[in-house]
Amino acid sequence: MTIKILALSGSQRAGSSNSLLVRAAAAGAEAEGAHITVLDWAAYDMPLYDPDREKAEGFPDAVLRFKALLRAHQGFLIASPEYNGSLTPLLKNAIDWASRPAAGEPPMACYKHKVIGLLSTSPGVFGGVTGLVHLRAILSRLGSFVIPEQYPVGEAGKLFDESGAMRDPKLRAIAEGIGARTAKVLKHWPDATP
Numbered sequence: 207m208t209i210k211i212l213a214l215s216g217s218q219r220a221g222s223s224n225s226l227l228v229r230a231a232a233a234g235a236e237a238e239g240a241h242i243t244v245l246d247w248a249a250y251d252m253p254l255y256d257p258d259r260e261k262a263e264g265f266p267d268a269v270l271r272f273k274a275l276l277r278a279h280q281g282f283l284i285a286s287p288e289y290n291g292s293l294t295p296l297l298k299n300a301i302d303w304a305s306r307p308a309a310g311e312p313p314m315a316c317y318k319h320k321v322i323g324l325l326s327t328s329p330g331v332f333g334g335v336t337g338l339v340h341l342r343a344i345l346s347r348l349g350s351f352v353i354p355e356q357y358p359v360g361e362a363g364k365l366f367d368e369s370g371a372m373r374d375p376k377l378r379a380i381a382e383g384i385g386a387r388t389a390k391v392l393k394h395w396p397d398a399t400p
């Protein structure tokens with residue numbers, strides 16, 4: 207069975223340090239044989255979730271495609287910046303939309319039994335660890351298994367070279383380790399469908 211992992215950044219900023227960090231983690235998963243898809247938020251431009259809008263108009267096309275993308279992967283790697291001690295509104299909005307069941311869809315179909323590895327980076331020394339506490343709690347509540355290992359790494363501005371690679375091989379190995387661990391768990395995960 208091919209292990210399929212979706213790599214998501216909680217930031218759509220050009221030059222986002224979290225987008226670079228999740229790519230480093232994805233390389234570790236790839237080395238374990240996983241197939242990686244890197245999410246491009248530009249292709250999934252979702253409005254702010256509004257129950258009245260959902261009732262009147264149903265799911266926007268971008269949400270349907272995002273939900274299908276989540277369902278098509280057994281695991282996710284997520285690197286999200288911390289905004290005011292929590293995850294970004296971009297990521298929370300997408301998580302909320304995808305938690306809404308489409309007609310005939312089992313509850314939490316986008317999240318149940320997914321295996322998830324978390325990372326974060328920020329300019330400060332704590333690397334966004336408080337945001338990961340929230341993200342872990344949310345994803346666990348939705349039915350995902352978030353691996354115990356995670357990697358919040360500080361001083362984001364110093365981490366990457368001009369090519370976007372992590373400068374310090376020791377830090378790069380830790381980031382790759384989150385991806386590798388996620389892929390390894392998935393290899394033995396009883397619910398790893400599709």
Ligand SMILES: Cc1cc2nc3c(=O)[nH]c(=O)nc-3n(C[C@H](O)[C@H](O)[C@H](O)COP(=O)(O)O)c2cc1C
Nearest residue numbers: 217219222223224225287288289290291328330334
């Ligand atoms: C609204 C807002 C709130 C922020 N709050 C925090 C915070 O609580 N902790 C932190 O470490 N950084 C905080 N930051 C700084 C972000 O971590 C920083 O912008 C980071 O580089 C964003 O990640 P990116 O490079 O992937 O876009 C905040 C930034 C913004 C815009």
